Amino acid sequence: MRLTAAFVLTVTFLASPAAFADPEGQGEGLFQARCNMCHGTGMGGAPLMEKLSTLSADAIVEKLTTGTMAPMAAGLSDSDKKEIAVFIGKKS
Numbered sequence: 058m059r060l061t062a063a064f065v066l067t068v069t070f071l072a073s074p075a076a077f078a079d080p081e082g083q084g085e086g087l088f089q090a091r092c093n094m095c096h097g098t099g100m101g102g103a104p105l106m107e108k109l110s111t112l113s114a115d116a117i118v119e120k121l122t123t124g125t126m127a128p129m130a131a132g133l134s135d136s137d138k139k140e141i142a143v144f145i146g147k148k149s
């Protein structure tokens with residue numbers, strides 16, 4: 058029975074909306090929530106996805122950590138940033 062409860066919890070966790078949107082990680086959901094309002098529309102001169110996807114994952118993580126996008130990424134963990142970078146890279 059204990060095992061069944063653990064299984065149900067795991068399935069519930071995996072079925073959360075962000076995981077559903079991108080089974081390999083949270084990157085897509087995070088991008089939609091935190092970045093798309095600018096990078097999906099070009100608002101304020103933000104480069105669009107086709108430009109972002111030409112950057113390396115490392116360059117994106119650096120931009121989110123010490124660059125001009127650090128305020129936009131406030132509150133995200135290093136692994137969140139990495140997942141966003143991987144999601145952007147998949148769009149190239």
Ligand code: HEC
Binds near residue numbers: 094102117120141
């Ligand atoms: C409030 C609008 C806004 C939000 C939200 C935002 N950005 Fe940006 N972003 C910009 C603008 C404007 C630029 C261009 C100026 C610059 O590079 O600082 C930019 C530049 C960048 C660049 C550099 C592009 C290049 O060619 O060097 C990256 C990478 C980036 N954003 C990633 C992100 C990610 C990932 C998120 C979500 C965590 C995000 N941004 C959220 C407006 C935004």
